[in-house]
Amino acid sequence: KTKVPIFSLIAGTIVAALFMLPFPSWESLVGFISLATVFTYIMGGIGLATLRRTAPDLKRNYKVKGAAIIAPLATLAAGLIVYWAGFPTLFYVITAIFLGLPLFFGYYAIRLGMPKNISYLLGILDLAITLAVAFFFDIGTSGLSAANNIALLIYLLIMGSLIAFNILMLNIYSKIDTVKREIKASYWLLVFIFVIFILSYFGSLGPMPIIAFPWDILVAAIAILIFHYIATISGFRTDTIEDIIERTKEI
Template identity: 25%
Template structure:
């Protein structure tokens, strides 16, 4: 093991096959998104627009993910985007990457707890309001679920540590079973062809669905194989597994979306036929597929769906609750956060202080965003800030570490990187105003802590100047959201499609700026030197 400051490189046993990686990725992408995404996507985009949104969302994720396929295997380090950003753009950029990833991973157990409560309201209506927000009893149950998740992680119980074939079959079989059954028994072609069949609310609805409908959130599990880069049998398995898994999951979500649209019973819900926007304010909000199964008398399917609605989100919440604790521990080790949070508990060997902090902040997010639909937008946009580092770093490393071994070298990086970079900022923009502003505020407020440790540890001025492109982006995008079309919450000073041109130009400028800002940092130099001494 060699170290670069707090950057540690670990050698793993390479046992993971292509099938293992595809299943890891796919399982990470089949969570509470399948339980609610179809409802909110069609509410924003209309029937055919929703189907198109799932395909578009998968393509966008591929453009972001492929950049990590090259750089993550190059540096198999703990801490996610943080060490990669430190080596490509310095400490302030690394802090912002770690901070945004930390915040989004804190929100994940929270949103999964909300998913459990929302589906439970199928039998206990007192848990949620008619608009999907939690009622007092709903808050109580969600808090209990989050505390249980905390206790399990505190005891170091690795429920999902071993991926068994049974879990794989369950995660795939239940959504497919629900979709095929509902589609077979309730196929209604008119739901696809009538009532403004493509994009009932215009082009803006398609892009709103990507963020606020939970589509991008549903694909966030693509990280699994990339995070396991040091344990794969063959280097080309990484990129192959990501592409195969994303395409397979696109197909699954399109099937689910098609089934949900087909099964909509307007009269039973008391909603005028074709009033897509009001679907998310009706009875479907308590469990879209469970409601459809109940409407056609499939009690057995309702029971299975309710079990899955508890097991899958709770499992994902347990799994993700471990991530933010370790991210913040890494940030403390790198010198960006109080050393108190770098300590491991002597008994359980977990970062208990970081776990406690993350759980407390999770309660705050639960109070501020008390429904699945309200939380998914800020979670998605916050996570994307961490993802933008992949497209920003790949060609910087081509320049600063040209001789570094690359288990996978991305063809066409000069095309994929800028597109993935620009798409990332578009996703934040599509969250709309004022959500885009809230995303920027919760991320930029972290700089108060960073600057304290910057001065304390004497990091150097270049670490600030090299990260200004990201700070500028987080300031500019909310302003552009504010002056953009009213459909995104703006004042309509810049109408569609000129707003898209505006964001694209901003993205290009920020991308070029990020490329000039990257340099051969001290961390990168030391990593390469230590690696050379090991192999030499």
């Protein structure tokens, strides 16, 4: 009658309440959700710097002053929070990110022109390999508490190969010209995930702290800033931005 999604609101409230209950793994759950959220914040500073470079003529209701300084600092802050979360939490979040691949191929890749049978097959393959490799690494490191460089190498090789294969298939089957450019512009993010994962493993908060505190934070900070500028350079002016600029000119 009022067009308010009552049942959805009730369900959401119940789920939110369950998340707040003091389960044995409540602290881990909160850490996981918080880190997953902060991971998205990395895009904030990068988005600001990229839009300033690629769309200087975009009409802005509010323009942040000192963006050249604020943008990299924002990326640095978010990136360091991700690093400080610790290796186990970071591993689970990265695994969750990779588990998004089946959803991507099960729905969005088809809209990009990939045949359904190939898209579904890739989704199933991604799901099976990601879960199997994550389980293998978890067992090999005694629940992510012990160092196992062989397990780390195997994990990186398999997941890196899987991601590369996915990118290859998207480039082959995608029928939209801008998709290949968008994929190329996102390479930095894939590399960043693996780099921050490796730094976390060998840093002071990881199972094999070769890089002692505070040098690990310095190395992580430098790496994060490098990726910030790489991401900013790789960004480009999309058709959506062009449409927004054209529409705002009329206002």
